[in-house]
Amino acid sequence: SLRCGIVGLPNVGKSTLFNAITAKQAEAANYPFCTIEPNVGTVLVPDERMQLIADVVKTPTLVPATLEIVDIAGLVRGASKGEGLGNQFLSHIREVDAIVHVVRCFDDSNIIHVEGKIDPADDIATIDTELMLADLDSMERRIEKLRKNARKEKDLLLQVELAERIITGLSEGVPARAIIQSPEEKELARQFFLLTSKPILYAANVGEADLPDGNAYTGRVAEIAAESGSMMLIISAKSEADIAELPEEERPEFLESLGLDMSGLDRVIKTAYDLLGLQTYFTAGEKEVHAWTIRKGAAAPEAAGAIHSDFEKGFIRAEVMSYRDLIELGSEQKVKEAGKLRSEGRDYIVRDGDVIVFRFNV
Ligand code: GDP
Numbered sequence: 225s226l227r228c229g230i231v232g233l234p235n236v237g238k239s240t241l242f243n244a245i246t247a248k249q250a251e252a253a254n255y256p257f258c259t260i261e262p263n264v265g266t267v268l269v270p271d272e273r274m275q276l277i278a279d280v281v282k283t284p285t286l287v288p289a290t291l292e293i294v295d296i297a298g299l300v301r302g303a304s305k306g307e308g309l310g311n312q313f314l315s316h317i318r319e320v321d322a323i324v325h326v327v328r329c330f331d332d333s334n335i336i337h338v339e340g341k342i343d344p345a346d347d348i349a350t351i352d353t354e355l356m357l358a359d360l361d362s363m364e365r366r367i368e369k370l371r372k373n374a375r376k377e378k379d380l381l382l383q384v385e386l387a388e389r390i391i392t393g394l395s396e397g398v399p400a401r402a403i404i405q406s407p408e409e410k411e412l413a414r415q416f417f418l419l420t421s422k423p424i425l426y427a428a429n430v431g432e433a434d435l436p437d438g439n440a441y442t443g444r445v446a447e448i449a450a451e452s453g454s455m456m457l458i459i460s461a462k463s464e465a466d467i468a469e470l471p472e473e474e475r476p477e478f479l480e481s482l483g484l485d486m487s488g489l490d491r492v493i494k495t496a497y498d499l500l501g502l503q504t505y506f507t508a509g510e511k512e513v514h515a516w517t518i519r520k521g522a523a524a525p526e527a528a529g530a531i532h533s534d535f536e537k538g539f540i541r542a543e544v545m546s547y548r549d550l551i552e553l554g555s556e557q558k559v560k561e562a563g564k565l566r567s568e569g570r571d572y573i574v575r576d577g578d579v580i581v582f583r584f585n586v
Contacts, residue, residue, distance in 0.1 A: 225266075226517065227292040228425075228496050229320035231299050233347050234338050236328035237429040237461035242295040244461065245489060247468035263295040269497055269504070270490045271515055273577060276551050277506060278513045285512035289504055291493055294320060300338060301350050304357035314358050314419065322423045322499050324492060325351060326461070329441035330431040344428070344444045352399065355419040360394040363387060363416065386412050394420070402452070423499045426456040427492060432463045436483040455495055459488030503576040506547060507531070524572040528582045538585035542568045547577045 232238050246265045269289040278286055296316045304314070317323065327344045328337065339346060367387050374380035386409055393403045399420035404413045413421060426449050428442040438446075438458040449456035460482075467475055467487050479487060486494075497517075505527055507514045516530045529536030549564045550556065559565050574580070 225290055225292050226322075226500060226502070227294055227320040228322050228324050229294045229296045229317050230324045230326060231296050231317065231351060232326035233328070233350065234297075234300060235335055236326050236347070237330075238295060238297070238326050240461035240465050241326060241427070241429070241459070241489075242293065244464035244468040245293050247465075263297075265293045265295075266290050267293055267489070267493055269493055269515065269517075270486075271504060273547050274506070274513050274515060277508050277547055277579065280550055280554060281508045281510065281513065281556075283508075283510055283512055287512050287514040289515040289517045291496060293324075296320075299351055299354060301354070303354045304361065317355070317419050317422075318417050320422065322425065322496055324425050324427055324496065326427045326429055327441075327445050329428045329439060329445065329458075330434070332431070342441065344441050345448060348426070348445070348448055352420070353397075356394050356397065356399060359400060359418050359420050360391065363391050363394065363418075366416065367391065383412050387416070390416070390418070399452075424452075424454040425492070425495055425499055426454060427488075428456060428458050429461050430458055432460050432482065434458075435460050435463065455499055457488065457491050457495055459492065461488075464488050503574075505574050505576070505578040505580055507581070508550075508579050518574060520576075522574055523570060524568055524574055524580075524582075525570055527574045527580070528584065531582070534586060535582050535584050539570060540583040540585060542572060542574075543581040543583070544568050544572070544574075545579050546575070547579050550579055 230238050274286045370384050374384045390400050400418045401421045426445050428445040442458050501520050503520050504515045518527045524542040525536045525539040528539050544566045545559045549559050553559050
């Protein structure tokens with residue numbers, strides 16, 4: 225399953241956000257999740273389309289896509305050199321697909337800031353530096369071996385060349401994501417397990433009064449995100465915790481009073497999904513409506529593989545309709561009669577919101 229790691233300096237609101245996520249997770253208790261480590265929460269990817277499809281196919285059961293959120297504590301200045309929890313946190317970050325970086329954008333003299341002042345640009349630089357130092361350290365250890373092996377295996381020369389460019393970049397303060405560009409480079413760099421190649425979503429944490437538009441601090445975060453091609457959201461971790469405690473039916477009104485149409489948590493989840501280049505297709509029947517997560521650009525057999533690897537191997541064809549047609553016309557039969565149920569082959573590129581039945585050999 226996909227994983228997002230929450231990072232940030234101490235006292236910026238990570239645990240508050242994570243606890244709000246965990247509270248929401250409890251509501252999803254009737255979904256078939258395994259319970260995992262205490263610092264990992266599973267959240268449902270919100271998708272309004274599922275209920276609409278369920279109404280048409282008449283099933284009470286929705287199985288949404290999920291995302292794992294990991295609370296990664298212990299990142300402080302000097303962490304890459306063993307300060308704080310030291311290197312422990314690094315292994316957790318290596319395992320995530322995307323990073324949610326919580327940045328403190330609220331003033332509160334009762335809550336100590338580790339650096340003694342509220343300065344989002346400085347905080348972001350501190351964390352970025354630790355991650356770059358950790359990557360530099362691991363690449364320098366890797367390159368000697370790579371060079372040696374490349375003398376025997378010429379295929380490795382491309383890897384060596386990329387590794388050298390990454391090392392040069394990191395020494396100059398350039399994160400790996402700015403260096404690794406083409407799909408080929410991305411493929412080559414996979415085995416480097418870099419921290420600074422992961423996509424980042426900045427979550428600028430403000431007090432309730434600064435929702436929804438933020439403040440001067442969030443303006444600074446927005447600039448930094450824009451410069452580095454990252455995404456950013458303004459959230460209030462504290463308000464999220466309040467929302468999580470409210471009964472479901474009272475939430476819309478509360479959100480509206482804050483000037484929001486969706487909880488910050490749901491925005492984080494949706495944005496992370498986009499950030500990772502993911503989309504959803506559905507399978508739908510009397511048993512359940514099920515959302516499946518695939519890459520944007522995935523062809524039909526790969527999409528089938530999200531359900532089971534046998535579906536991918538034995539793929540014959542896909543019967544596809546758009547969820548819009550299904551909802552508008554009211555049944556699969558009517559979609560078929562209208563000539564809008566398509567039979568697609570191996571080369572079909574699945575679209576977001578497709579409702580699919582796969583035909584396959586076992
Ligand atoms: P972490 O160390 O990053 O996990 O930070 P915590 O989530 O434990 O938050 C540190 C303190 O800041 C807690 O006392 C929170 O209640 C408080 N806090 C979090 N967000 C806000 C906020 O938006 N405004 C204010 N005033 N306090 C906040």
